[in-house]
Amino acid sequence: MSHATPAFPLIRVDISLNDTEQSLEIEPRELLIDVLRERLRMTGTKRSCDVQVCGACTVLVDGMPTSSCTTLCADVHNRHVTTIEGLAYEGRLDPVQRAFIAHGALQCGFCTPGMILAVKSMLSLYENPSEETIRHFLRGNICRCTGYVKILEAIQDLVHNPLSFEPEKK
Incomplete structure (x- = not known):
């Protein structure tokens, strides 16, 4: 050997x-x-x-x-x-993950992990990011399925309705 x-x-x-x-x-x-x-x-x-x-x-x-x-x-x-x-905690998806699922912002899913992590970082820095800020944080992530509209919708909904995406308590 x-x-x-x-x-x-x-x-x-x-x-x-x-x-x-x-x-x-x-x-x-x-x-x-x-x-x-x-x-x-x-x-x-x-x-x-x-x-x-x-x-x-x-x-x-x-x-x-x-x-x-x-x-x-x-x-x-x-x-x-x-x-x-x-990102998941005790078997519960993170709110960013939940928002992507709720809005169908995954399409093929290949870019999704990178997108979600970029959004997670952005939300740790900005409580209420503008669409321009969201686009800025996602500029280094390419979605080949062109799912950007759904991705933006998911993030904006999460920003404006954060409690909607909190995991249910076990």
Whole structure:
């Protein structure tokens, strides 16, 4: 049985992934998307363009939208990373997820995780964002199904009627 020798010496990276502490041995050149998808099985983070254009790979790093396809995993050492899998709480979807579902703002669903995370970040910064602010926060996310109208409707409804999308208490 042969073991592949890494091309570079391994380094240790500690991250808080979806509020769970992770300690990993990685090569310094490994991208965050590869570590998330292949090692940690966070497959909601999608690989698409690999050049920080489409937003499918968006995750939150310390609450800010980040393209995981161009971010080295080493650069998130001692930071908080949130993937789409980390938004649901106790089996209940986040209000942003609920709003997207209620408005049919998912279409094929490939861009949806990145869109939802971008919106989640925006709402942590702006309580009542204008349509211009919403569009600004989504400018790095491409929907190939052209579902933008439904996406905007979902976000605006969530902003104006937040209690409608709160999960029911168990």
